[in-house]
Amino acid sequence: MTATTTTGGAPLIVGLGGTLRANSSTERALRYCLASVERQGGQTRLFSAEDLDLPMYAPHELERTPKALELVGALRGADAVVVGSPGYHGAVSGLVKNALDYIEDLREDPRVYLDNTPWGCISCAYGWQAAVGTLGQLRSIGHALRAWPTPLGVAINSADEIWDSEGQVADPAVRNQLDMLAAQVLAFARTAWETA
Numbered sequence: 065m066t067a068t069t070t071t072g073g074a075p076l077i078v079g080l081g082g083t084l085r086a087n088s089s090t091e092r093a094l095r096y097c098l099a100s101v102e103r104q105g106g107q108t109r110l111f112s113a114e115d116l117d118l119p120m121y122a123p124h125e126l127e128r129t130p131k132a133l134e135l136v137g138a139l140r141g142a143d144a145v146v147v148g149s150p151g152y153h154g155a156v157s158g159l160v161k162n163a164l165d166y167i168e169d170l171r172e173d174p175r176v177y178l179d180n181t182p183w184g185c186i187s188c189a190y191g192w193q194a195a196v197g198t199l200g201q202l203r204s205i206g207h208a209l210r211a212w213p214t215p216l217g218v219a220i221n222s223a224d225e226i227w228d229s230e231g232q233v234a235d236p237a238v239r240n241q242l243d244m245l246a247a248q249v250l251a252f253a254r255t256a257w258e259t260a
């Protein structure tokens with residue numbers, strides 16, 4: 065499901081991530097962070113679940129599905145990006161990585177890839193090793209795309225009691241970290257505007 069909010073004149077933060085399981089824990093963490101961005105004055109757009117179910121990225125293939133065009137177009141207009149991945153076998157999931165590979169379509173843009181764009185990272189895994197490892201990989205991908213990973217990244221250990229009975233983020237420390245992540249991508253985005 066794609067969520068769009070337009071408040072006009074506010075930085076646009078694009079969220080990308082989750083799993084094909086609708087409302088996965090990764091998606092819920094990402095949604096919490098984007099809602100926090102909106103509370104702090106930003107506008108957001110979320111690509112999750114079916115939005116990310118794209119053909120495998122093929123560099124020589126120039127045809128793009130409507131969903132791929134939508135994603136690339138939103139990333140082209142993003143003032144900041146927040147990416148969320150589960151840890152699958154210790155690493156970024158194939159679904160999320162494949163969607164991120166489509167950023168290659170921005171290589172010849174005036175803003176090459178995500179040059180100077182704030183890049184927030186969230187990982188969820190059923191243990192710290194995969195959560196922290198995956199977070200590091202997301203940060204490395206941001207560097208490769210010329211983006212600015214924020215100082216704070218959020219690694220969530222889903223084996224802890226993070227979620228309430230309705231699946232919302234209940235742990236105060238995790239909520240606080242996701243709020244801080246939202247504040248950092250917004251602060252970086254506003255700084256980038258001011259210095260452009």
Ligand SMILES: Cc1cc2nc3c(=O)[nH]c(=O)nc-3n(C[C@H](O)[C@H](O)[C@H](O)COP(=O)(O)O)c2cc1C
Nearest residue numbers: 088089090150151152153154188189190191194222
């Ligand atoms: C294919 C697969 C591989 C996984 N590999 C790991 C792993 O290596 N380490 C780990 O801690 N959790 C692993 N998990 C658990 C997920 O990281 C965990 O459920 C996480 O909270 C993401 O869940 P979500 O689908 O609710 O977003 C794996 C789950 C799946 C489906």
